[in-house]
Amino acid sequence: MRQAKLNLVPHRWRTSPPNILQSLLAVQAHLGYVPTDVAPEMARALQVTEADVAGVLSFYPDLHLRQAGRHRVRVCVGESCVANHGSRVLTALAEELRIGLGATTPDKRFTLERVYCVGNCAVSPTVVIDDQVHGRVTPSDIPTLLSPYK
Amino acid sequence: MTTRLYISNDTSARAARADRLAEAWEGDARVELVRTSSRGAFFLEPLVEREGPEGRLAWPLARREDLTRILAGEGGVAIGKIPFLAQQHRITFADFGQAAPLSLADFRAHGGWSGLHRALSLDPQEIIDELNISRLRGRGGAAFPVWRKWQVAKDQPSGVKYVVANADEGDAGTYCDRMIMEGEPFRLIEGMLICGRAIGADLGYVYCRHEYPTAFHTIREAVALAQAAGMLDQDGRHFQLDIVQGAGSYVCGEETALLESLEGRRGEVRAKPPYPAIAGLNCRPTIVSNVLTFATVPSILAKGGEWYAAHGTETSRGTVVLQLGGRVKQPGLVEIPFGATLEEVLHRFGGGMAPGARFKAIQVGGPLGSLFSESHLGIRLCYEAFADAGAILGHGGIVVYDEETDMVELARHYMAFVADESCGKCTPCRIGSVRGREILERIQTGQGRAGDLVLLRDLGETMKATSLCALGGRAPYPVLTAIEQFPNEFRKK
Ligand SMILES: Cc1cc2nc3c(=O)[nH]c(=O)nc-3n(C[C@H](O)[C@H](O)[C@H](O)COP(=O)(O)O)c2cc1C
Ligand code: FES
Numbered sequence: 001m002r003q004a005k006l007n008l009v010p011h012r013w014r015t016s017p018p019n020i021l022q023s024l025l026a027v028q029a030h031l032g033y034v035p036t037d038v039a040p041e042m043a044r045a046l047q048v049t050e051a052d053v054a055g056v057l058s059f060y061p062d063l064h065l066r067q068a069g070r071h072r073v074r075v076c077v078g079e080s081c082v083a084n085h086g087s088r089v090l091t092a093l094a095e096e097l098r099i100g101l102g103a104t105t106p107d108k109r110f111t112l113e114r115v116y117c118v119g120n121c122a123v124s125p126t127v128v129i130d131d132q133v134h135g136r137v138t139p140s141d142i143p144t145l146l147s148p149y150k
Numbered sequence: 151m152t153t154r155l156y157i158s159n160d161t162s163a164r165a166a167r168a169d170r171l172a173e174a175w176e177g178d179a180r181v182e183l184v185r186t187s188s189r190g191a192f193f194l195e196p197l198v199e200r201e202g203p204e205g206r207l208a209w210p211l212a213r214r215e216d217l218t219r220i221l222a223g224e225g226g227v228a229i230g231k232i233p234f235l236a237q238q239h240r241i242t243f244a245d246f247g248q249a250a251p252l253s254l255a256d257f258r259a260h261g262g263w264s265g266l267h268r269a270l271s272l273d274p275q276e277i278i279d280e281l282n283i284s285r286l287r288g289r290g291g292a293a294f295p296v297w298r299k300w301q302v303a304k305d306q307p308s309g310v311k312y313v314v315a316n317a318d319e320g321d322a323g324t325y326c327d328r329m330i331m332e333g334e335p336f337r338l339i340e341g342m343l344i345c346g347r348a349i350g351a352d353l354g355y356v357y358c359r360h361e362y363p364t365a366f367h368t369i370r371e372a373v374a375l376a377q378a379a380g381m382l383d384q385d386g387r388h389f390q391l392d393i394v395q396g397a398g399s400y401v402c403g404e405e406t407a408l409l410e411s412l413e414g415r416r417g418e419v420r421a422k423p424p425y426p427a428i429a430g431l432n433c434r435p436t437i438v439s440n441v442l443t444f445a446t447v448p449s450i451l452a453k454g455g456e457w458y459a460a461h462g463t464e465t466s467r468g469t470v471v472l473q474l475g476g477r478v479k480q481p482g483l484v485e486i487p488f489g490a491t492l493e494e495v496l497h498r499f500g501g502g503m504a505p506g507a508r509f510k511a512i513q514v515g516g517p518l519g520s521l522f523s524e525s526h527l528g529i530r531l532c533y534e535a536f537a538d539a540g541a542i543l544g545h546g547g548i549v550v551y552d553e554e555t556d557m558v559e560l561a562r563h564y565m566a567f568v569a570d571e572s573c574g575k576c577t578p579c580r581i582g583s584v585r586g587r588e589i590l591e592r593i594q595t596g597q598g599r600a601g602d603l604v605l606l607r608d609l610g611e612t613m614k615a616t617s618l619c620a621l622g623g624r625a626p627y628p629v630l631t632a633i634e635q636f637p638n639e640f641r642k643k
Contacts, residue, residue: 023414025397055416079476079513082563083552121322122473133161
């Protein structure tokens, strides 16, 4: 199992010096997050220090240290969505899911997060569920929006 | 008989439910569906088109039940009669909305690769001279003359050099790079190939933000197709182009932080000089340019630098690509020659405010840009007028706020963003943004102190003068312009 994780890193990133960010992204692409025990293991395999790996891991918001729910719900807090009162959508989502930002529902169905603009500004406010972008979302859309995601 | 219908496959068209139409009509024997790029008139999406007697006919805000009408040809408007589109002067986005993004045949049919062909008939210096004549400036934010950067990289001794497309598009309210990568990815590749030839580089990267998965997959697929068609081999040289994903950091759009990130490290800003054109990726000469900049180059080569320079104003040549968002009636992409006023754009293209909304302020240039109140809308959209006003056009993002907007909260939002995104390398940005946010939070909760606005101004001046990059250097602008133009809201609290 341990070894398997590092086998997820393609050879093109195991150069000298190696590409730590892309190695971590490769692990995340398969597991959905970067488990804590990856850092020391990766450091050894790539011949860098553990601090090097931890430093990269902590710098990038999209490297996730914890496993999310089955579906990631991201509400845009970029300015076009803010201008279109996206905060009301965020409030409605938090109420519907009964969780705050960064939290996962007890049934592990949804994790609620924010995102800073996905380039859907002309069709805002924006909610992204997994990789699906939803535009012109109003608070009353929320139940229908969530229902297909089990 | 089947009728060919065109529906955009752009992320925002899909977010406006274009996919629902496509799914509903896919199996219909009367219909042949083509998924295209988007025209950028997003307020009309989902927009369905078909061929008409004189060009395309369009059905804006189409619904499933409109199919019968569309097939009967009832009620469509000629694309050329839609004022939002008809009043634009498009160069880079001229063909958007017409073709299938990954069709090499479509790209060629619309004049694709003609800039590259012209470049292949020129020697590297002549390519750079053509850009000099065009007076093209970078579209990523800093507006540096493109030819000058290319010249520096070309003049470095030959050896490994790189061409890097900055596809981090971090400014909220901007989406033109996303549209290019999703809609005409071969155009970006063409621009990068021309750059490679000009500076003598055989290696290229597109650094694409993590928030753009569709753009990432489309450009990657496009590279594979271009390679299979032999387009990456020109004049006996192979250009190797890789697409790499970022991981959600705004500062990684700054060119030196981007290079650090591309090398796999923390995205911390490097001190300049040396500039990337001399020592960039892996310390080799590197051109880092914005996606829109690269995508503009092919037209300049194909039609000539003089032709391009004939558009726009004295120091802002060519077209400006604006992206309207927020509370306007008609959000979408607008490409026009530099020089129109903000007010003209707001009314002629934006169509005024969204129903029921009243204008309060407008932000131009993303989180590092400036806020403008109603009395400042006469400003002309060109580099010189914005420089005179101490503002920036940035990447062309325009966000309109309505009267319900709380300016103190908005100022706090901008400062909190910078505090979150600071790379931490220099103190003025790292500490200053947190201090700024704290002061604004204090004002917001009614705990403001007598000297707070003066303190914010002093803090802002320090950040402007001493930050390592424009993240700290320009972070104070939205806050200070908000205070300047809406002083009562800050004093009231
Ligand atoms: C904090 C910060 C963020 C930036 N983000 C971007 C970006 O997302 N995309 C971009 O093209 N340029 C961005 N830039 C500008 C780049 O540093 C650089 O000037 C640009 O990529 C050069 O390309 P150009 O000459 O085509 O404009 C940013 C600059 C700063 C200071
Ligand atoms: S600001 Fe929300 S998608 Fe751009």
